[in-house]
Amino acid sequence: MAWKKVTSRVHNEGGRIFIQLMHAGRVSHPDNTPHHRQPVAPSAIAPGAEMFTAEGMKDIPTPRELSKEEIQEVVKEFRSAAAAAIKAGADGVEIHGANGYLIQQFLSENANHRKDEYGGTVENRARFAIEVTKAVIEEIGAEKTGIRFSPEGTLNGIVEGDSGNEVYRYLIGELSNLSMAYLHLMHFGNEPLLKEIRQLWTQPLIVNRMGRPLDQLSVDLDNGMADIASVGVWALANPDFIERLEENGPFNEPDPTTLYTGGAKGYTDYPFKNE
Template sequence: MSIAFEPVRLGDLTLNNRIVMAPMTRSRAGEGNAPTDLTATYYAQRASAGLIISEAVQPSAGGQGYISTPGLHSDAQVEAWRVVTEKVHAEGGAIVAQLMHSGRIGHPDLLPDGLVPVAPSPVKADATTFTAEGPKDSVVPRELTTAEVEQTIADFAAAARNAIAAGFDGVELHGANGYLIHQFLSDNVNLRTDRFGGSIEGRTRFAAEVTAAVADSIGPRRLGLRISPAHPLVGLTEADPEALYADLVARLPRELAYLHVMETGRRDLTRLVREAWNGPLILNPHAEFPSAAGPDSLDVLGEGLADAVAFGSLFLANPDLPRRLREGGPFNEADRATFYGGDHRGYTDYPALDGA
């Protein structure tokens, strides 16, 4: 396990250790979908991570999929995030912003100015979304025109520039878990006949072009991409994921800071990506593996399967997780009832080992 506490280089970032805080939606943004002072406290408490990957941040107003999630598309949001990054840096931490467009996941009630969820094709997700009026079923999304796809790529690049202006050390693109980039990869959600659909090369084009545009905007060595091969979230499917992800990985900039793989029960696909990708890899092991989401997940470092390991709820509940992993615990239990929304409870009140 000692390798977990050794430095590692990811692009322009040198991590103090290989323990990463995974991105986790908390639905606690304030006015104007900007982070709050409580957000800054939450992340600063966890600054002993080798790297913090922020909660999902929408790159545009139309990219929002959940209630009270933060954006990076307004000046006020940039200023509010700057408070967060400064507090993390003051504690010696590093933090990147995860940019996520939710695509067909969401509801019109969450969006301004009569906007509706959009997607590669008008294929409804079998999902419900929590709104101010309670849970509501997803709607049939509006299909993006080719010009709108290109504008969405530009929105990601603009939000990435905003992230750097806000003091983030880099950006992670969320190409996993059934959201917009992942939807373009899917054969049953992406039914397009333009250059962004059809063949495997067509379905990987959006992910490849978003990555290239953001890399051009902020530099590839400050950029990571998260993927979740064969993740069947809300009915999304990927025929032949081996060929799909081999094609995608081959099209990524070689100087990309890292790939972040969220496993979904297919360790064979993780190995495929690892073999195809010559750069650093962060692994977020899935709960179907006995060692996942717990201290034993660090074993993948010794196996050479990953260069760093991302922890979700274990980091949520244990702000000093690297120390606890080094000392073998004990570990606080995460309170699922306070995962989304609310105040400081279940957010900034988990105790560290010293009781703080």
């Protein structure tokens, strides 16, 4: 497997690697899929957003609503992906439940209008996320399973609604009982909610503050709100990030125009400090 080359190099340098598992749900375009497939989602509601295609930006079309049987197939796909990641040498996986993708679509009032056991109440909207998590844990173990959420995030047309925070209180409380590796939180500024989550979550917590400058990297560690600091694009732009951090810079600035574009530019061509 091609990923074994990556995981082996990471391990040879003393690192650990978790592979992120995601399903885009309605945040997709037929032009970007084999056989020109229609996106799927909890409900047939378009996100009201555009997506990059080979022919340029296009409106994302209305998705097809998943049947209950298809939902169970997606849960199995997460399980299978987790097994494949471990087989490829990863130390664990991170379930992507943020950024407006499928799991967050189930959590959100404006994307989930289902009338069955996967929609409506707080418990029902959280059901899919819990089923996915339990399936992955059953496959590879809780100590190898992390999850990422973005409460109050509005990426890709998401509006979680008045009950959004209640959903996360319930969901994180339930997941906290599973002894997972960590929770990775995209934080958009609601400090009371962050404090509640800190109390609910008993395993390691990563807090990723949007737009946080490097000189505030350790703030949440220092005040006890997080156990791990996320680095994100700073590590991408600086292949020797640890050395630069220890020496207080200088740092290469990330180029956002090269993100998600493929190829070496903006991916493997950032210089080391001694270059």
